Amino acid sequence: MTAATQSMIEARHTVKAFGQGDHIVRALDDVSITINKGEFFTLLGPSGCGKTTLLRLIAGFEMPTAGHILLDGVDITDLPPNRRPVNTVFQSYALFPHLTVAQNIGFGLEMQGRPRAEVAKTTAEMLALVKLEPMANRKTSQLSGGQQQRVALARALAPKPKVLLLDEPLSALDLKLRKEMQVELKRLQQETGITFVFVTHDQEEALTMSDRIGVMSAGKLQQVGSPKDIYTRPVNRFVASFIGETNFLPATPVAGGLQLGCGAVVEGLTTAKPSVTLTIRPEQIRITPADDAGAIPATVTSLVYFGTDTHCHMALSDGAEVVVRVQSPASGEAGVRTGDSVGLRFQPAAAQVLED
Amino acid sequence: MASEAETRQVAASTRAGWLLSTPALVLLAFGAIGPLLIVVVYSFLLPGKYGNVEWGFSLDAWRGILFTRDIFDDTLVLADAHLSIFWRSVKLSTLTTLFTFAVGFPTAWFIATRPQKQRAFWLFLITIPFWTNLLIRTFAINEIIRSEGLLNTLLLWLGVIDRPLEIIYTDFAVFVGMTYVYLPLMVLPLFAAIDRFDMRLLEAGYDLYASRWQVLRRIILPIVKPGIIAGSILVFVPALGAYVTPRILGGGKQMMIGNFIELQFGQGRNWPLGASLSVTLLVIVTAALLVYVRFANRDREVNHG
Ligand SMILES: Nc1ncnc2c1ncn2[C@@H]1O[C@H](COP(=O)(O)OP(=O)(O)OP(=O)(O)O)[C@@H](O)[C@H]1O
Ligand SMILES: [Mg+2]
Numbered sequence: 265m266t267a268a269t270q271s272m273i274e275a276r277h278t279v280k281a282f283g284q285g286d287h288i289v290r291a292l293d294d295v296s297i298t299i300n301k302g303e304f305f306t307l308l309g310p311s312g313c314g315k316t317t318l319l320r321l322i323a324g325f326e327m328p329t330a331g332h333i334l335l336d337g338v339d340i341t342d343l344p345p346n347r348r349p350v351n352t353v354f355q356s357y358a359l360f361p362h363l364t365v366a367q368n369i370g371f372g373l374e375m376q377g378r379p380r381a382e383v384a385k386t387t388a389e390m391l392a393l394v395k396l397e398p399m400a401n402r403k404t405s406q407l408s409g410g411q412q413q414r415v416a417l418a419r420a421l422a423p424k425p426k427v428l429l430l431d432e433p434l435s436a437l438d439l440k441l442r443k444e445m446q447v448e449l450k451r452l453q454q455e456t457g458i459t460f461v462f463v464t465h466d467q468e469e470a471l472t473m474s475d476r477i478g479v480m481s482a483g484k485l486q487q488v489g490s491p492k493d494i495y496t497r498p499v500n501r502f503v504a505s506f507i508g509e510t511n512f513l514p515a516t517p518v519a520g521g522l523q524l525g526c527g528a529v530v531e532g533l534t535t536a537k538p539s540v541t542l543t544i545r546p547e548q549i550r551i552t553p554a555d556d557a558g559a560i561p562a563t564v565t566s567l568v569y570f571g572t573d574t575h576c577h578m579a580l581s582d583g584a585e586v587v588v589r590v591q592s593p594a595s596g597e598a599g600v601r602t603g604d605s606v607g608l609r610f611q612p613a614a615a616q617v618l619e620d
Numbered sequence: 621m622a623s624e625a626e627t628r629q630v631a632a633s634t635r636a637g638w639l640l641s642t643p644a645l646v647l648l649a650f651g652a653i654g655p656l657l658i659v660v661v662y663s664f665l666l667p668g669k670y671g672n673v674e675w676g677f678s679l680d681a682w683r684g685i686l687f688t689r690d691i692f693d694d695t696l697v698l699a700d701a702h703l704s705i706f707w708r709s710v711k712l713s714t715l716t717t718l719f720t721f722a723v724g725f726p727t728a729w730f731i732a733t734r735p736q737k738q739r740a741f742w743l744f745l746i747t748i749p750f751w752t753n754l755l756i757r758t759f760a761i762n763e764i765i766r767s768e769g770l771l772n773t774l775l776l777w778l779g780v781i782d783r784p785l786e787i788i789y790t791d792f793a794v795f796v797g798m799t800y801v802y803l804p805l806m807v808l809p810l811f812a813a814i815d816r817f818d819m820r821l822l823e824a825g826y827d828l829y830a831s832r833w834q835v836l837r838r839i840i841l842p843i844v845k846p847g848i849i850a851g852s853i854l855v856f857v858p859a860l861g862a863y864v865t866p867r868i869l870g871g872g873k874q875m876m877i878g879n880f881i882e883l884q885f886g887q888g889r890n891w892p893l894g895a896s897l898s899v900t901l902l903v904i905v906t907a908a909l910l911v912y913v914r915f916a917n918r919d920r921e922v923n924h925g
Pocket of ligand 2: 317431
């Protein structure tokens, strides 16, 4: 292993099983992942897929059943949590109710045995960073949810950990506060340069905040990549459907492209499999007039108005359903009406071939 | 208008509150304050020849707490015996409180961390001793620790000792008995406090580099402090005035204040001294509680600053 490693966290073939005998649950099933230094990494996945478990393994609250965890190139699998330079922002915040805001923030530094002056100085810096100076001497029970959230953040950042773990830190906040905190979190991450591992099951949150995303399902890592990668190049059906809305169209390879169920051929795409699924995002499809010769013929079955966008549900000639997203025109009507016959076009490069 | 109606409502509910607590207040007046006044008055009277009191003002009973008249030359000398009784009472009660805490805290922690279903069972076990009379339980301990008792017989038989251990009728025996009797009073309030403790804070503590000891010192103990205070008071106060346990396990020699007071009302035939001793006990308890609560709240005040 080279010293100048890029990776901050590395999980190698990590397995975590709970329970015994027939009731065994594999919360993590052979997960290998690398999280780079200074990156905002998000773990995304449905409830129960093992996100919290992976975070708890990194923090040291759980021991892996098998596999190793490395931090900055050092194997920390057997280190207890209080000896890992990793801090957690808990979903429940877990602030100490008997301490003031400032004492909460200084707690980690104090436990590390830092000198009093340094504790005071860093605590003041952290209070400023999360804009809570006026609340320094309040008890944490006297704070609003958003303020408590910021105390939890400052408390975890104060000891300057190598990695900050955040388990759905925003899920208890209302939408407006949530948006504010998303911006704030991103700012804090950039200012401190600390590696963030952020857990969410909100795909929009994941897409807007992360440098990279790891999508999980049923204890397995499905795909790791940049938000754009994950969105435009999903590797399987699960990732494609979990992130954003998409259309799935069965297709078979023919000379020069892939043939859809309705007979139309999408040129330039190939596969070795006898049958595949083509996925294409609703905003990548254009509606053209019915007499457009090269387009895929379709019929509008319904229109759903979403404010800025309108979703046009279409039926292809073989009955397959396709959703097309268009910008709602100023008049409040899409350019088409229910029952219209239209043509559909998309760039073959915008489509993704799923072989599963 | 609205505020006037509100005021009236508050006044009405205050009246209702007083009305509802009347029975309790009457009971307190007759059951606690009345007898206390009688005791205070008696402490300033003269002892009757065959018990009871003779009406006539005297400070003898108060002097008698610390001093006794020399039989030969009638001078006042410090009553060492009395002092040692006070000292023993305070010492044994304090030790009992400390030890019940040392044993009771892990016990309460254990129960509070059991799955919800099992807790009722463990709590039930804790309350079993309350089912039998204190006297009987204390005699049972006597039976175990006396010279020819269970413990000594067993140890002699095993060959661990070759002479019976002299436990019975010592301070230690009283201490063991009181620890046994008062342990549930420590465990129950501690359990209530630990039960309310958010266990997720432990992980937060470890996450922030605290060792196990630091988590206990800096997080658990400060948060469950109300339970510690309640348990300590519930043990210390009755222990200080204990009567049955020192009587049966301490014999006639290892008296505590409670036995000493009883002596004055019985064989001693000095009701005024008994009365003044009772008031003294009350004062000691109150003073101890004030000091303790002050001490226990000190951290919190510092935290506020
Ligand atoms: N202590 C435990 N004992 C038994 N099973 C557990 C334990 N912790 C987690 N599990 C199981 O492991 C699986 C993964 O749980 P985990 O908490 O990691 O999910 P998650 O992705 O964080 O879900 P959520 O989004 O709901 O928080 C679940 O099936 C859960 O029931
Ligand atoms: Mg979770």
